[in-house]
Amino acid sequence: MPLSTSIEVPAVTEAQQFERIYPIVPAQVKTLHVVRGQQVDEGDILLELTAPEIDNQLRLTKIKITTVIARLDRAVGDKIDKQQLLVLQRELAALRERQDGLNRQQKQLVVTAPFDGHIVDIRPRLHVGRWVGRDAPLLSVAANGKRVARGYLSERDLWRMTKGATGRFIPDDITQDTVDVDVSDIAYSNSARLQLPYLAS
Numbered sequence: 001m002p003l004s005t006s007i008e009v010p011a012v013t014e015a016q017q018f019e020r021i022y023p024i025v026p027a028q029v030k031t032l033h034v035v036r037g038q039q040v041d042e043g044d045i046l047l048e049l050t051a052p053e054i055d056n057q058l059r060l061t062k063i064k065i066t067t068v069i070a071r072l073d074r075a076v077g078d079k080i081d082k083q084q085l086l087v088l089q090r091e092l093a094a095l096r097e098r099q100d101g102l103n104r105q106q107k108q109l110v111v112t113a114p115f116d117g118h119i120v121d122i123r124p125r126l127h128v129g130r131w132v133g134r135d136a137p138l139l140s141v142a143a144n145g146k147r148v149a150r151g152y153l154s155e156r157d158l159w160r161m162t163k164g165a166t167g168r169f170i171p172d173d174i175t176q177d178t179v180d181v182d183v184s185d186i187a188y189s190n191s192a193r194l195q196l197p198y199l200a201s
Contacts, residue, residue, distance in 0.1 A: 011151025015142035022137050024108050027051040029130050040113040049109040058102045068092045117143040
């Protein structure tokens with residue numbers, strides 16, 4: 001019985017550069033500037049979030065910084081010992097470091113495009129005023145241009161696949177073109193959980 005020289009591999013294509021964007025903390029949507037399919041340039045504002053918890057922590061940290069600075073000013077006049085002065089200085093440094101971290105988080109609530117591309121998907125029912133958690137992406141951005149095909153190969157056929165092998169990607173959608181492909185990488189590992197859920201049967 002002749003050995004077949006072809007292998008069928010269930011696969012999907014996606015942009016070579018693709019990113020799902022998640023909120024860094026639970027937050028509320030303040031503004032939404034894009035729709036699905038919209039073209040964006042790197043740095044464009046996609047949406048803005050507000051996080052009362054970060055705002056509250058920043059307010060409390062500023063109060064603590066003001067209090068420690070006042071204690072340091074009094075300490076100089078009261079001529080307290082060096083050990084007490086060192087404790088206050090360390091406390092102030094830690095508070096300012098925390099303030100810087102919170103300011104960075106606050107800036108990340110303004111979500112911008114990581115690269116030139118287009119909006120592939122937006123979380124269902126995402127709208128101004130909605131509260132969002134960290135468990136699901138807000139939206140997905142894909143770069144324009146080159147695409148890659150990813151698929152799962154059965155263990156019995158793995159030995160027959162090599163880097164550099166050529167083939168053709170045939171989409172289920174007959175309105176799309178069939179394209180030539182070549183194998184650029186093979187991951188030799190078991191996958192208990194599919195990373196490409198569209199291929200689950």
